[in-house]
Amino acid sequence: xxxxxxxxxxLLAAAGLVAVIDAxxxxxxxxxxxxxxxxxxxxxLDERYAAMQVRFVDARLASTHTSMVGRARMARRLDATTQPxxxxxxxxxxxxxxxxxxxxxxxxxxxxxxPGHYAGTALPGRRGTVGIAGHRSTHGAPxxxxxxxxxxxxxxxxxxxxxxxxxxxxxxxVSPEQAEVLRTARSxxxxxTACHPVWSAKQRIVVIARLVRWPNALRTAPQLTAAPATxxxxxxxxALESAPVLTAAPSAAGQQRAS
Numbered sequence: 719x720x721x722x723x724x725x726x727x728x729l730l731a732a733a734g735l736v737a738v739i740d741a742x743x744x745x746x747x748x749x750x751x752x753x754x755x756x757x758x759x760x761x762x763l764d765e766r767y768a769a770m771q772v773r774f775v776d777a778r779l780a781s782t783h784t785s786m787v788g789r790a791r792m793a794r795r796l797d798a799t800t801q802p803x804x805x806x807x808x809x810x811x812x813x814x815x816x817x818x819x820x821x822x823x824x825x826x827x828x829x830x831x832x833p834g835h836y837a838g839t840a841l842p843g844r845r846g847t848v849g850i851a852g853h854r855s856t857h858g859a860p861x862x863x864x865x866x867x868x869x870x871x872x873x874x875x876x877x878x879x880x881x882x883x884x885x886x887x888x889x890x891x892v893s894p895e896q897a898e899v900l901r902t903a904r905s906x907x908x909x910x911t912a913c914h915p916v917w918s919a920k921q922r923i924v925v926i927a928r929l930v931r932w933p934n935a936l937r938t939a940p941q942l943t944a945a946p947a948t949x950x951x952x953x954x955x956x957a958l959e960s961a962p963v964l965t966a967a968p969s970a971a972g973q974q975r976a977s
Contacts, residue, residue, distance in 0.1 A: 749856045752830070756858025759831040763819040767805040767878075774878030786843075789933060792879040793843035803828045806835060807842070809850065810874040814863035824851045833860050839900055839909075842875050842882040842932070846902040847909055854912045854923075861912035864923055865889065873908060873927050880933035884908040890924045899924050 774792065800806055802823030810817045824834040829851065835841070836849030852861035867873075871886045884907070891914055892899060900909055906929040914923035 884927035
């Protein structure tokens with residue numbers, strides 16, 4: 719009986735030590751089990767994205783439409799044919815060392831793999847706002863250092879049909895209900911969102927960057943006319959209650975997948 723008690727005590731002590739180590743790693747780094755799973759998911763996404771790039775390169779070589787119009791068509795095709803969790807591009811931020819494949823959808827299952835594309839927002843190559851959400855403390859924490867970005871820092875978004883570069887303009891802290899940050903603005907831009915502060919879903923950190931370089935780039939980025947949102951803020955706020963991300967308020971053009 720005494721031996722069994724000693725064994726039980728040793729097991730409980732070991733379990734306690736593991737819990738303490740897990741908590742310490744989570745506090746100073748990120749949740750370790752989720753990090754390992756996210757790393758494995760990135761390896762798989764890397765392979766799938768490489769295969770996708772080959773297909774798009776073949777399509778570009780076979781097509782005469784490699785201009786901005788042609789790439790817009792490819793972006794529309796990619797948006798229409800990918801499923802939630804499918805790879806669609808690679809996101810690189812030199813300032814914080816991020817380099818990850820990002821995926822279609824901000825559904826929970828998709829965000830466990832990688833940063834995800836907000837439905838109803840554009841893909842690079844099409845006019846409007848590109849919206850991407852990511853975790854800061856779990857599932858690889860790709861956006862943990864989002865608060866370290868300064869105005870002027872560059873963000874590169876590589877797509878199968880070309881690379882696009884954005885310059886950070888500003889960072890905002892907003893409530894989860896402020897889905898209007900994802901609306902189309904007067905210029906092509908990128909919006910990154912994550913929960914704020916780390917370990918809390920009380921607010922959202924939003925990094926806004928403007929397009930500064932793209933394939934066959936013109937000297938200056940053309941201006942857009944802001945499009946009215948067709949989804950009401952009431953609907954967006956309702957969706958936010960069940961997801962730790964902002965919910966896009968897509969334009970009518972975005973919902974019809976027009977270029």
